[in-house]
Amino acid sequence: MADRPRIGFIGLGIMGAPMAVNLIKAGFPVVGHNRSRSAVDRLVAAGGQAGESVADVTRRSDVVVTMLPDSPDVEAVALGPDGILASAAPDLLYIDMSTVRPQTSVAVARAAADKGIRVLDAPVSGGEQGAVEGTLSIMCGGEEADFEAALPVLRAVGGTLVHVGPAGAGQTVKAANQLVVAGTIELVAEAIVLMEASGVDAAAGLRVLGGGLAGSRVIDRKGAAMLARSFAPGFRVDLHHKDLGICLDVARDAGAVIPLGAAVAQLMSALRAEGDGSLDHGALLKVVERLSGRRRD
């Protein structure tokens, strides 16, 4: 792989777009592709090139990165007839940074191995802010040697980079991550409603919680917005709902019993059922308010 390998980036959404820009800023030549053309135009304006299709991007790249919404998207883009594996030279390194089922990552890795293509599942945590700042946490499954080969690319978009196991392991850790994030948001929401319903200054209370063993990045990053009922995404409820479905599947497959994970998945479903799927996941506060008779919308 060249010193500055050519990067193909497929999926220029809320997360993908700033990640691709950070790769450009780090000096990589980046060719991008996205279903809607406007995102590609913005990448070109930021110094990237336009790819005409998945196959076009793959042929023009040493490393292909995908950042797509869900498992079927990755299966289509990676395994489809004009997909990455069908279009790739044997020395391609393919890094899927989407959050998908571990089984999808394993299936892609197996199909790629048959063609001599190296694959990593490398989902991220840290949200839009982490993507913009290039400080994402990246949990990586696949061969150790491939992880090391990918490090120069991953460093341009991430702060914490950890190889956690074989193909699919990155997705398993991401599932655990999404369980902890959703659960922590829900706990903070319950704490806020508990304090407000008791007539206590919840902003002051949350400040002191943040300074002790209850402290979390959720309080630091989302506490103020939750107190202000500001639920513009950020990370959408629809996506977290999808991720918790993966998490419950992973738990069932592994025989792990996760009572709080199961409960918060139901609360996220309730939020979505009320039509709030496009809000930030901090809107779990609305579910607690509704349950507590403190909101009528």
Next chain:
Amino acid sequence: MADRPRIGFIGLGIMGAPMAVNLIKAGFPVVGHNRSRSAVDRLVAAGGQAGESVADVTRRSDVVVTMLPDSPDVEAVALGPDGILASAAPDLLYIDMSTVRPQTSVAVARAAADKGIRVLDAPVSGGEQGAVEGTLSIMCGGEEADFEAALPVLRAVGGTLVHVGPAGAGQTVKAANQLVVAGTIELVAEAIVLMEASGVDAAAGLRVLGGGLAGSRVIDRKGAAMLARSFAPGFRVDLHHKDLGICLDVARDAGAVIPLGAAVAQLMSALRAEGDGSLDHGALLKVVERLSGRRRD
């Protein structure tokens, strides 16, 4: 109040003892009392004085601090016939740093007001480590002026000091704190079991979770011990069980519905029912392991 008011400290347990020592180190004269005499002897060895009884300590002090296990203890020590209020001069400042029911704090504050005694409820978070290091988070209910008068004392034992509202408000915030702490420990336990049951390196996984939006002081301070199944307290399950009982009462009184809080209270009860009440609350991991068929003890 003098520049260095005389402090009476009642309740020299795991938390109280190091807090009293930090007051001595900060230059306050401290007279201590405890049900078992050995704790008083240790305070004397650290430069404090021995109080013979609650009444004796109260009469020799400008500020009395209590750090006791539960609501009935505070009611007996504060309101009993030879208790603090019965023995106090009218200008006493009484700071109860125990974790008790908000109603107990309100009852003590009302009784004290009748005698012109100032009272604060000032429960803490941060555990034994925070008590030893003098970095506790302190959530304070009571009159703002009394909070300001108490600040020199509170600064000697705490890092984050916040006035959160009137009498009882400190306890309400502490209840919210204990909800978030127990819930976060349980979420981390579920994440660990999910990763281990899936054959993923949970230590590596937890490292990456700690670097992203899932990051928390629970992961930072308790993650390694939980991975190692090291459950020496720390903060005992029995006490956290007591605190979650207070939390559920506060929620019911206020009409707040806290689904994850209720669920983790049940899991803490299950841990205690198995005879693990004297372990550190990180032992919630054992409940998840038992539920998942991964432990037989």
